[in-house]
Amino acid sequence: MIISFPHMGNLSVVLKTLFSGLGCEVLTPPPISKRSIELGIKYSPEAVCLPFKITLGNYIEALDQGANTIVTCGGVGPCRLGYYAEVQRCILQELGYQFEMIVIEPNLASVWKNLRRVAPKHSLREIYSTMRLVLAKMNALDNVQRKVQIIRPREMKKGESDVLWNNAIGEIDDASTMVTLRNAWHGAERNLDTVKLKSSIRPLRIGVVGEIFVMLEPSINLDLARRLGHMGVEVDTTMYLSDYVNGHLFRKSKYLEMYKRLANLAQPYLGHYVGGHALKSIAHTISMRQENYDGIIHVFPFTCMPEVVAKNILPKVSEDTGIPILSIAFDEQSGEAGLVTRLEAFVDLLQYRRLRNASEWDC
Amino acid sequence: MSVRIGLPRGLLYYQYGTVWEKFLHELGAEVVISGDTTKATLDHGSVLDEVCLPVKVYFGHVCDLYKEVDYLFSPRLISVSARQYTCPKIIGMTDMLRSNFKKLPPIIDTNVNLRQNQYSLYQAIVSLGRTLGRGPIPSLYAWYSASKYQKQQRISYKDEPDQQRIGLIGHPYILNDRQISMNVINKLRKFGCVVETPEDVSCHQSTAAVKDWKRIFWSSSHHMAGAALVLMQRPRPVDGIIFITSFSCGPDTLIGELINRRAQSLNIPFMLLTIDEHTAEAGFITRLEAFTDMLSRRKKP
Secondary structure, eight states, X not given: OEEEOOOOTTHHHHHHHHHHHTTOEEOOOOOOOHHHHHHHXXXXXXXXXXXXXXXXXXXXXXXXXXXXXXXXXXXXXXXXXXHHHHHHHHHHHHTTXXXXXXXXXXXXXXXXXXXXXXOTTOOHHHHHHHHHHHHHHHHHHHHHHHHHHHHGGGBSSTTHHHHHHHHHHHHHHHOOSHHHHHHHHHHHHHHHHTSOBOSSOOOEEEEEEEOHHHHHOTTTTTTHHHHHHHTTEEEEESOOHHHHIIIIISOOHHHHHHHHHHHHHHTXXXXXOOSTTHHHHHHHHHHHHHTTOSEEEEEEETTOHHHHHHHHHHXXXXXXXXOOEEEEEEOTTOOHHHHHHHHHHHHHHHHHHHHHHHHHHHO | OOOEEEEOSSTTHHHHHHHHHHHHHHTTOEEEEOOOOOHHHHHHHTTSXXXXXXXXXXXXXXXXXXXXXXXXXXXXXXXXXXXXXXXXXXXTXXXXXXXXXXXXXOEEOOEEEOSXXXXXXXXXXXXXXXXXXXXXXXXXXXXXXXXXXXXXXXXXXXXXXXXXXXXXXXXHHHHTOTTTTTTHHHHHHHTTEEEEOGGGSOHHHHHHHTTTSOOOSBHHHHHHHHHHHHHHHSSSOOSEEEEEEETTOXXXXXXXXXXXXXXXXXXXXXXXXXXXXXXXXXXXXXXXXHHHHHHHHHXXX
């Protein structure tokens, strides 16, 4: 059994640890490239959303390289993600691939059942220690990334933190025990602390809200966070893998409470969960306004159903609260130049607003 | 004077409109239903960005209505059957209305969520009656007498051997709206075809047809997929399947693909027609003609 899975940001690091820890052979699909996107588009329905096409491209490349088992997630709606696996399996079978598809539904029983399926011989204890390492890696990656996004706009030498970040991913990926992981993690944070920062600078703060796949996968969002960082903007991504896992899978009380708080914030604008992250997009926008962020960037894949609802409501939120919002839909046609122009215009606008507000304060 | 309640002719109106109308009438309200969809409806609806055409049309109907009425009836239908949803855009419709109109009359947006609990329909009815100043018993009685009006007649298909039979698959709010669907049912009938739609297949049959798939969690798509399979797999299958979808309809992109693949394996021709507000009628007719011509060539020995 050679296991493969789709890419989504640093998800591959986490899943690789999980399955190799359970004693399976793992084949990480090649990083998302032009070729994987093209393969995905070629065999997907035309109007389906981007994550479908890209994960299909991942599967094809992985199966070509010799994987024979695909692990992916299911869902119970109403977002399309929950039905991806059924259609993708159909498409891949028609292309003539021999493989097995393990679909993990978002509840602990299904996770457990499928874990037993891929790792029947492992004892509870082994599974537990693997899971511990996996979750720790996830937290380490997310925490280092948060730190990088704060340092990036402030660093003296452009790109210094990016080098450290890439090294950190590699080291965390290589760590095989809790001790080495902790060393890699704290080492990375220490290295980041040595980056020389510009003194007395107050960068613009932009919150990124929207759909998780587009937000986390740099090859799809054309490296949005790094681009903004290099424009001198502190970026706060509102969704990390660990949030998703802790909230949806383990249903930790801290996250459930946060969700309740967010749902209350969004209530006047969106009265009910519509699937995906639409409710959170709106709630985070309001809550970031209260925390004095300068602007919001709303990202989502073109034709994403829940986010389209949010997109039609956000202008009203912006009008009522006075926070500027830029909505960007990504698809396979999204070009770099167009994105850069829009980001530059948006950042300029925010700078101008800040100057104007400051001068009003002075008078 | 009784209150005037506006009922936009769009989306789930085509499934539940008659019952709603009778129900509100029983409660003593005057019901105003917007007219047929026109070009102007489409223009008004284009305020919304990136949503599918039926949602824009619904928005357009609200534009037509909202000035003349005291209340707007737009219940939030989250789920109409167990473990299923309608569609994110339908669930969020009321909120999109509220965010994009400057001045709306009060919206009756009672939540209807039968996903986990069948009784919540009665809760919804009672709370709806309360909005109109009625107690629980009269409201429930009004619903009881209104639900008798639910469409009963089903056209049983006539067995005419020389005629082509086409399975026309699409959401009720696309197929029944003559402006959106370009009157496709009548056009096909003019070409001499017998047209069968998902409405001709009972819920029971369609559910049985898709039972070995993963449960489709959009109720409308669930019925459409099941109906398509029933039409293709019965002893005398349809000669061809036409799947009408509106651009950027989420569930249809996946369900259409599955139906297409099933049709291919059964050797039944399948055509996907995607519509939006820019679709021209001439091109539409050409494609229908080409499809029916192809079907009649296949039939010749």
